[in-house]
Amino acid sequence: MTEILAPDVCVIGGGSAGLVVASGTAQLGLSVVLVERAEMGGDCLNVGCVPSKALIAAARAAQAQRSGAAFGIAPVAPKVDFAKVMDHVAGVIAAIAPNDSVERFEGLGVRVLKEEARFVGRTELQAGPHRLKSKRIVLATGSRPTAPPIPGLADVPYLTNETIFANRTLPEHLIVIGGGPIGLEMAQAHRRLGARVTVLEAAGFLAKDDPELSAIVVKHLHAEGVDLRDHVKITRVNPAASGIIVILDGGERLEGSHLLVAAGRAPIIEGLDLDKAGVAYTKRGITVDGSLRTSNRNVWAIGDCNGLYAFTHMAGYEASLFIRGALFRAPAKLDPAIVPWATYTDPELAQVGLSEGEARQQHGEAIRVLRWKMAENDRAQTERETDGLVKVITDARGRVLGASIVGPHAGELIQPWCLALSKRLKIAAMASFVPPYPTLGEASKRAAGSYFTETLFGPRTRGLVRFLARLPVW
Secondary structure (H helix, E strand, O other): OOEEEOOOEEEEOOOHHHHHHHHHHHHOOOOEEEEOOOOOOHHHHHOOHHHHHHHHHHHHHHHHHHOOHHHOOOOOOOOOOHHHHHHHHHHHHHHHHHHHOHHHHHHOOOEEEOOOEEEOOOOEEEEOOEEEEOOOEEEOOOEEEOOOOOOOHHHOOOEOOOOHHHOOOOOOEEEEEOOOHHHHHHHHHHHHOOOEEEEEEOOOOOOOOOHHHHHHHHHHHHHOOOEEEEOOOEEEEEEEOOEEEEEEOOOOEEEEOEEEEOOOEEEOOOOOOHHHHOOOEEOOEEOOOOOOEOOOOOEEEOHHHHOOOOOHHHHHHHHHHHHHHHHOOOOOOOOHHHOEEEEOOOOEEEEEEOOHHHHHHHHOOOEEEEEEEHHHOHHHHHOOOOOOEEEEEEEOOOEEEEEEEEEOOHHHHOHHHHHHHHOOOEHHHHHHOOOOOOOOOHHHHHHHHHHHHHHHOOHHHHHHHHHHHHOOOO
């Protein structure tokens, strides 16, 4: 028998974006049905942010044993039990999973259906034996890894972010296809845990980041023994007794025990029957306007499935825009200028707003570029992590256009700059706060303060101070 449900909001997808909408809607007192065909929590919890950062933390602990000489501590080669490392990763997922569980959301008043949904009309969906009718339908179906069209790749076993965290054998030689954030994070983590690692990138490493800063990350990975090769062409992948063989243009053959493909993602939209709902889409994702509404005014698409920003924090931000716009009927438009991202290599790399290159394209030469090296930060010196910098871009009037940071905890240090972008602050605001000493955050204040150095200590100011010094003390 078909059960007919008519919730105030129907959410398709139980990942980061869908869960924020479902919990927010329910706590506002509206009825909500959440449809999720796989695991609650989506990629981020199960095969993305959480397990990758847990693996990176284990790798950092191993690297710390090798890096004590500068502190007067004899370095040792860590003994890595890779299966127990992966137990740690699984344990972290298990600790967080209750927050995203069916039980928790049902406790909030959400009706959770473990089914696959598809449209049967503009405001109707079928999910197993359930017919869903709603004036507000939110698509939050996420994305999946894609594989480049390399001859032979489909005929060999390879890992993606969806499968690498189930691997319990330390690779003897991990070959990574893709030099973006996922590829480099996993390359460094596995190298630190004892694997030989080669990364192959068709273009440049971390191509979306400021090249001045990404070069520092690449240098560190090189120093740790990761074999990094950019602007290479793979002509074929073949199976081998020991695993796989990757053949490069020119004939070089690389033999590896494991292959990780980290070369892009695609939205999960097949099977939704979007045409029946009049929802426009392309291969990049579901088409949305600034308020994340689709071509069907009753349907919104948030998170990875709209192809805009494949970040967990953006999924949450977009979910909040839906709640603000669709439920409170308040102005709610996505602001690309405030989008941050971070790569959790060591050192970390973080960015918000415009890079120097983007700022020059948009504003010409009427920009200021401010830099402050981590080597000039006392806390960085105490921790022997001095290779990095804060780089800030402003317009001619001092309005912050963007910031990039490479160094320890860059993902944390970028956050005040995120606030500056979201509130349209000028550089004076960032130069005037008082950070505790000694902290890495002082580097941001120093970078901001450098905007005023020439004016503050220039001839006119020096002359004014000399004149004032002649006057009676007041």
